[in-house]
Amino acid sequence: MWTKLKNLPYIIIYIAGVLLLLLAAVFYRQPLLSVLLILMIVLPFLSVYAARCAIPRIEVDIIPEYREYELPGEVRLIVSVSNPTFLPLLNCRLTYRIENMYYPDGRDRELLFPAEARRNKKIYIPVTVESAGMLRLRAMKVEISDPLHMYTQYIVKSDMYDIPVMPKSNKPEKISLTKSESMEEDAIWAPDGELTMDLRQIRDYVPGDRLKDVHWLIAAKRDELPVKEYERAKELYYMLLPELTEDTLQDTLSTFYGLAQALLDMGETFRVAVYRDFEGIFDFITVEDEVSLKQSLYELYREQPVTDSAAYEKYKDMYPDSIGLVRIRGREITEG
């Protein structure tokens, strides 16, 4: 809903100015000028009226050009402006905010733009990014004033977009890491190692089951949700633990991304331990393809880096018997 604001000082100055001139015109017997000035008093009302009719029909949106970007690169934001009316409005203002969640900016950004009559146009805002992370784009407010700037309407926006920026891939030349084993089964989601293609049983759905294991064929025929349970192969897997510290954040992300891609290239399925510093817990994400790798990255992007990460110590506390944990800290990959 558009909210109205009146530029009272200017209205007063305008009217007072015109009246003063009118007085002079009357004293100097200038009938044409006098009537012209009287008509000038009508102009602000006309301007406001026209703006009031036009503004609700104007649409302003800000969106990222693509859903995801990679480093090094340029994120392009698109401000689409649509003015289907015959009134050109040259005083439009969009307030938005864009920031990398790792490096909060806290500054509002204002875009002053014209909305020419009967025109749809796109304004491109180039954003140079040098750091990986989640960019958050938030449209906050659109303000539009009438041509004489006497009256302003604004609308509060709540559109928000998260734009992931992938890190540079820092692939290790050689991987000689130990796979993890002897993990307590209930400790993590799907903790029971790699699955084979051998079907063990079909059972009812329980929360936590992977959607891909739902037997959709049967589900479509019956009013139930059966899940295919496979034989577990007690195979070993890699457990990656990226430690998000402030000074090595970008290196850690690059190294993790490179290692993960290398593992996927090797056909390995692995897990990522995302440490939730605030809650002091771990989320484990199984990565078996590019999509799940990105998901794991997004999870990492939602975590704020700390000065000194306690992730490893916490992991060891929680899982003292675990072996084969791959620690990623900066460019270093160590087993712990």
Next chain:
Amino acid sequence: MTLGRPAQEKRIAAELTSYGLYVGEPYTIGEGGRAYLCLVRGLLVFLATLGTIGGLTASFGLSFNPVAVGTGLLLISVMVAFTYYNKVTFYVGYILMFMIFLVLYVVAYIQINSGFQAFLNEIYKAYSDFFNLPSTRETTEYITNRSITVPAAMLFTGAGFAILLNISISAYMDLFSTFLLTFLPMQLAFYIDIIPPVPYLVMLVTVYITVEVLSRSGRFRLPYRYKKGQQYQTLAKKKSVRHEYLASAGGMLQMAMGAMLISAVLMLILSSVFGTRFNTRFVSNKVKDSTDKYVEALAQGGIASLFNRYQATGGISHGRLGGISSVAPDYETDIIVRTIPVSTEAGGRMSSIYLKAYTGVWYENNQFSMILHGANGEASGSIPADDYIPVGANYMDSDGTAYLKMWLMNTDADNTYDYRPYYTLYSSSGRNEKASGISHRIKRYAEVTLDAAAMEKVDRDKLTEWVNEKSAKGDNNSFYELIYTPYAESTYYEPNPTITEDYETYVYDNYLGISDELTDVVHAVAAEAGLDSISVSPQDISPTDASMQDDREYMAKQMTRLKIAATLKRFYAEEYSYSMLPGATPVGRDTVEYFLTELKRGYCVHFAASSALILRSMGIPTRYIEGYVINPTDMIEGEAMYGAASDWVYGEYTASAQDKVAVVDAEIPDANAHAWIEIYIDGYGWIPYEMTPPSDAEDIQYNGLADFFAGLFSRTMRGTEDNDTGVMDSDIDVGTLGSKLARGRLSQALSSVDFLLLPLLIVTAVIIGVIVLYRLTRYMVFRARIRRLKKSGDYNELLLIRYRSLLKIMRKKGLIDVSYPTVSEVCHKLSGLNENEDRISALEKTISKAAYARGQIMYDEYMAALDIIKDIFNS
């Protein structure tokens, strides 16, 4: 402004380090470039230039080819606007244009100059017509083919205007300076009620509106100051970063087109309001009147007439005429008198009393000096001691000769002279004869006429007491007592016993002189006034006194003199006008000559000086006099009391000790300073004669800020006879003054704006009419749509129209605060308003069906829903 490259890079690096990103300058693909921007600015400059130059030229009836001139001005304007294209054009452009300007001027000097002269000639003609000026200035057009000269001058002037307007519009987008540059020249036309053709006014108003709107938007940056292709500039602050667009050429153009549409509508309204029916010719006020005087002076005498001028305060000027452009009295009291008002006029009205001070004899170098030039024209000393006021033997009334007493205190008047009423026999000032003006001969006459006892009646104690009372502030003023016999016009003349043959010879030797340079001029004016043919035949004289029967020749000669003077006075009244702001005489011109031949307006000094010379040219001994005049109004406003008649009246008037007379203390301000002439009547002496005609409009008299503003509201009608000089104005009585004062300020203020009433009413009616018409049209369209939908059975749309109306009202009432509420949200709100829930639910269902279902709702459903909506409206 853009940052330098290193600073920019540093800033980007800092942003990237701190925030991991840097937001660059926004851009729009396909947005018009610099050239487009310059072109739009050039268009605005063109509209302003053509509006001014074309409008002004067309206003004064000079014909030109609008297409050719318009194209030329468009090219010039666009070229000028392109100086802001980039830095090179900016720094080189103006120099280049100046060079082109110069070359064009040199090459087409004669054409351009002739065009200007043509324009000036038309202006002079129009102003002469408007103000009914007796003469029109004319300049020489070297080339008379105006189809060449006028466009040449227009293009040349237009180029100058375009350069200035390019600064005010393109660079600063400043309405004030644009208005001054364009509207002030148009005043040449507006001032004399010429309304330029509507298209030119539309152009000007278009520019005003566009400039104001763009100025308000703040987005009119000059392209040359930014990088090529840059569309936005970034302003980083601590808590925010702002990207501002520099300028929108498309937006500017659209705005100009919209402004043109509005201007056209405004101007159509205005032209329908005014047409040719209205003019300000006969309506004015004090302030405009005073401006008119300057404009008239300018139109008649050119710019030179506005220079070499100064403003004189009141008081006497010792015969000096030149260089005074206006008289602005300070209204300080110069003289205080105590006397008894006299009535020498028919009907018993009070008369003015003239207080003579300065006598001018020889006129040369813009001054009537006291130097005698004798019969041969060579200077022969100053006025002798006894050349003052011979006493005439006229009568105050039938009771016989009476002599009146006057106390006079000089508080601020020139102290060089005594101030003497006509005809003073005695003065106690104690000055020498020359300064007091009372010769031995007169004194002797007075002693004989007034008996010695009367002379002894001078009561010095009472006079001193009066002076002390009046000058309580401790001023050291000169004061004296005077005894005089009042002069009355048209009374019977008797030979003056104080005049000798030698004196008459002296008079004829010294008071007929005119300098050689002025002889032709005064003779020409005398002839124009028809003075040559005036004569009174001795047969026309019918003496009432037996003693005069044999002296008809003498009487005819004297009567001819008076008739000539009266004719000249009438000529002045008809052909000349009174003005306290006449404008100064140009350098090198003689004031009398300039006044008589060109200026034809002035105040008492001009009329007295020139008439003295004209009458001399007719063989009438005349002299120029300065002094003060006590008007009847001064006496009415003075402090009145009654005194013993025997103290104030002497002579044959026999007053008993009980008789009382009105005694008045009058304060005479410097504004009462005056100039008149004295005409010599053979055997009788000098008689004062008023030559200043009545003013035809009230002249502005600034007396502080309050009076200035009062003047603004005071309406005057040009062409009406309204003398405010007070000079020889014997018609003023208490009743007239009272009626003048009774006119309230409010009624004056209202009457001063009555010229606007009709236009205002029409404009208001048009505005109201447009609003009513708009609403009516909308309503009619709405009703027509409803009828059409009913006819076609589209009940879905019908119901949705009603629903939208409901939404509008709910929005107005603040019941809905989202842009696009769902039907259920709306109905939920309605339920909360104590509406019947079942009905609301039914309404929701029907509206949803109408909005989303494929089929049409039935008529009954529509009517039921409509009933509910109506009920909601009503509640």
